[in-house]
Amino acid sequence: MASANRIDPWSSEQSTDYGRLVEQFGLSDVDPSTLPNPGMLHRRGIVFAHRDLDVVVGCMERSDPFGVLTGLMPSGRMHLGHSMVIEQVRWFQEQGADITVAVADLEALATRGTDLVKGRETAIREYVHNYAALGLDPEKTSVYFQSSRPEVQRLAFTLGKRTNLSEFEAIYGFNGETNLAHVQAPLVQVGDIIHPQLDEFGGLRPIVVPVGVDQDPHLRLTRDIAQKTNWFNVKTRKSGGLTVALSVQDSNSHNLGVLEGGKIDIGVREKVISRIEDSVRDLGFSDVISNPKHGTIEIPGAVNSDIHDIRVKALSFERELGGFGLIPPCSTYHRFAVGMTGDKMSSSKPETTIFMDDNIEDMSKKVKRALSGGQPTVEEHRRIGGDVSKDVAYQYLQYFFEENDKALEEIKDDYESGRMLAGEIKQVCIEKASEWLEDLREKRGQWEGRLDEFLASDAII
């Protein structure tokens, strides 16, 4: 299934050629200086790429509503790797987001054979409990299960009409041998990502999905499908400015003034075009050229950063007419932290990571055994210095345990200059990790028995 130009979201291999991924899939770089109160993962380049994050930042700046959608596989134990997404979710929450958490119990059932009752138990005990301890606010967070949210499943079916096996082959490398569970799971995930925009779940607003790059195929699929449902496309205009163009489809031709046989009902068409024209004028554009017959509204004075506002106007009108009115999801991508042995982090190999409930002794053992960037002898180390690009202790301080940039910089200087030895940086990591784990344990204690507060009403049994 793996191929040079594909990402396989189910693979245990991980591509770490981030530059190639950015280029190949058209991701944008994250520039922390454009973010309000950038978090530690942004400042350190760990959250390195995005799609349409500027749309969400615009909402933050105007205090407009926006949401975060994240999902979890209710299998295995929660470890440091999983906490990176939650760290970002917490940051979005602090900037004003509402939060929806999908428990991918149907996906786990279909792809890993996890039964629904067990999945539910694991999701709450292992994941929701730690999300609470990591700072998600139950007032703003709503956890649901794929298996008990019919709207999500319904979207998986309806939106499934907008794609086909060829697209799945191109995105995921599927072929005739592919298990159908792997066809269903991404469609349900499309439903997960889209459904917070439905009126019953918060309505039209941008939704951002923070993920590791391995999940990007699902985002590409969802964005593609969302765009295919749109009744109005906002495009850049060759001679400058933007154009809103009707996208006539079987399901909307009647509303957009196309009669059977393709003739145009000019009365209907003019009404539609003038509504869009009015809302574009409402946004402050006075130079607007409409062509009802062609189904276009040209706005020469508009620039790319106006696309979102114009699109939202068109989408709310589309909703009035009976369409979905969907904004393509925004996303951010984080680098993966190395596993402690130098391989990939994995729940099934406890020596590769630190679990959220590891005791101090187990954690210390793993840090002591972890891959080091130190030199073979003290003499050499003092002369050449440590290599932070290989050193797990340093990287875990950077990714997880040392929030203070200045303190981290000092550790780096000391280590690279050889003043700090490999054993010493491990000791620093152990101390910071102990504090981190202790704090988390204490907070888990505070949330004991209160996890229902995080569950959506359809998640309570």
Ligand code: TRP
């Ligand atoms: N497929 C994701 C995983 O393997 C889980 C998931 C389901 C998800 N729905 C989602 C992740 C929506 C992000 C957004 O972990």
